[in-house]
Amino acid sequence: MPAVPAPSPVVEMTGITIRFPGVLALDGVDFSLRPGEVHSLMGENGAGKSTLIKALTGVYPVDDGQIVVSGRPRRFSTTADAQSAGISTVYQEVNLCGNLSVGENVMLGHEPRTAAGIDWNAVHRLAGEHLGSLGLTIDTRSTLSSHSIAIQQLIAIGRAMVLDAKVLILDEPTSSLDRGEVERLFAVIRDLRDKGVAILFVSHFLDQIYEISDRVTVLRNGRLVGEYLLSDLPRGELVTKMIGRELDELSALATVADRPIDRTGTPVLQAQGVGRRGVLEPVDVQVYEGEVVGVAGLLGSGRTELVRLLYGADRAESGDIQVSGRPAKHSSPRRAIENRIAFSSENRRSEGIVADLSVAENIVLGIQARRGAMRPIPKGEKDAIVAEYIAALGVRPADPGMPAGNLSGGNQQKVLLARWLATAPELLILDEPTRGIDVGAKADIQRKVAELSARGLSVIFISSELEEVVRIAQRIVVMRDRRKVGEVDSSAIDFDGLIDYIANQPEESVA
Ligand SMILES: Nc1ncnc2c1ncn2[C@@H]1O[C@H](COP(=O)(O)OP(=O)(O)OP(=O)(O)O)[C@@H](O)[C@H]1O
Numbered sequence: 001m002p003a004v005p006a007p008s009p010v011v012e013m014t015g016i017t018i019r020f021p022g023v024l025a026l027d028g029v030d031f032s033l034r035p036g037e038v039h040s041l042m043g044e045n046g047a048g049k050s051t052l053i054k055a056l057t058g059v060y061p062v063d064d065g066q067i068v069v070s071g072r073p074r075r076f077s078t079t080a081d082a083q084s085a086g087i088s089t090v091y092q093e094v095n096l097c098g099n100l101s102v103g104e105n106v107m108l109g110h111e112p113r114t115a116a117g118i119d120w121n122a123v124h125r126l127a128g129e130h131l132g133s134l135g136l137t138i139d140t141r142s143t144l145s146s147h148s149i150a151i152q153q154l155i156a157i158g159r160a161m162v163l164d165a166k167v168l169i170l171d172e173p174t175s176s177l178d179r180g181e182v183e184r185l186f187a188v189i190r191d192l193r194d195k196g197v198a199i200l201f202v203s204h205f206l207d208q209i210y211e212i213s214d215r216v217t218v219l220r221n222g223r224l225v226g227e228y229l230l231s232d233l234p235r236g237e238l239v240t241k242m243i244g245r246e247l248d249e250l251s252a253l254a255t256v257a258d259r260p261i262d263r264t265g266t267p268v269l270q271a272q273g274v275g276r277r278g279v280l281e282p283v284d285v286q287v288y289e290g291e292v293v294g295v296a297g298l299l300g301s302g303r304t305e306l307v308r309l310l311y312g313a314d315r316a317e318s319g320d321i322q323v324s325g326r327p328a329k330h331s332s333p334r335r336a337i338e339n340r341i342a343f344s345s346e347n348r349r350s351e352g353i354v355a356d357l358s359v360a361e362n363i364v365l366g367i368q369a370r371r372g373a374m375r376p377i378p379k380g381e382k383d384a385i386v387a388e389y390i391a392a393l394g395v396r397p398a399d400p401g402m403p404a405g406n407l408s409g410g411n412q413q414k415v416l417l418a419r420w421l422a423t424a425p426e427l428l429i430l431d432e433p434t435r436g437i438d439v440g441a442k443a444d445i446q447r448k449v450a451e452l453s454a455r456g457l458s459v460i461f462i463s464s465e466l467e468e469v470v471r472i473a474q475r476i477v478v479m480r481d482r483r484k485v486g487e488v489d490s491s492a493i494d495f496d497g498l499i500d501y502i503a504n505q506p507e508e509s510v511a
């Protein structure tokens, strides 16, 4: 049978070069995208994936190279230009308007009109239909910011569909979605692919790459490594191509979850009946010295809500908290910080990274908050701390002076983690610390948490990736429907067991 000729590419980029001050972000990269394929772009944090996308969509001007879209040489100077040429993008960090309604966000710029102006009923009806086709039933008149990041991400995809794109670019769309939502998104992606849309997909989840994509282009340090058919490329080889070496598996970590914890003394954190009406039913949690307590559950199960109440980011209406045996009122994060508790939020954009400040300033922000604004950190001390954490977490580029907003998404996440580790807390609360982090760096972060906890740091670790919860936590608190349904010892459960527990375990009766 003669081979079906491959359709000609809808996007063809050749020799793309982009320089930022001090960084060659892309160095002569070739990339092509065909109609009706899902094409993944892979590489470590900072490899140049988002920059390549921004070169295509007119966010960054290219210093060199050619871009051909649907047979025509193009250089978009704005994303709106790229959109009108049929290229729609859902970025790594949701960038919709938080203060507008869901419906307005979906239909922005494409609102149906009558002679009297925008037809708001139609706006909401159409937005509802688009979101419905993504399996999302949601009040389109609600404010965008009232929804979780995951939902906002789906709304952004709904918006891309309104634009009726020929090319749909998804830059880490799944990093904050749970399994069910990922399945829903993948069904939408397959459907669009079958209709001939070219899809460019970026993710750090290897399982997802293999599940959804036909081809992959690998970048390393701003250079093209190659383009491959996924069906011909074993996983180990893909990882080696990405990181330029073999990943020594996480075997050294395998024993961490089994490390015995002494639970006879006074817990570092003892929370009893901590809750808030409509947000979280009263929960008990204890964390002992050197213990990593995982918090698992589906999206919306109350994981983040729980730690926000423990930390005082939101006010608890009920319950008692004791820190090392002393009663503690966490009416604000400041109090929690005084009690040596640090919290790294899942929402790095709005609660984390200060884009205009340098990497160094972002790292010392937590220490500075504890000392108070009147006692600046001596420069020598500051430089040493910053250098230590840049090295320990492999922040790239290792340039303390660079504005943090210029770092790649994964590297921003590392800076945030460095900020809280640098405060030398007794209890560190990590909400999705490895989201958007590449496979190599993920292992580094897990290793760091394991190492610090072995030296006595107590940790509460939230992650949607159950593998990593099972691997590094000694005990796992399982949440469902905004309540705690139970607690398991991770040596007594494996990955499948945990999935089953999350889905099916009847709620433990409260004595
Ligand atoms: N606006 C900017 N100014 C200066 N440097 C930048 C800017 N944007 C990106 N860079 C640099 O370009 C390089 C590539 O970054 P990019 O965001 O494309 O990485 P990425 O592959 O998307 O990584 P991640 O997986 O972390 O999202 C990095 O070294 C980054 O620090």
Ligand SMILES: [Mg+2]
Pocket (backbone or CB within 6 Å): 049, 050, 051, 092, 171, 408, 409, 410
């Ligand atoms: Mg990126």
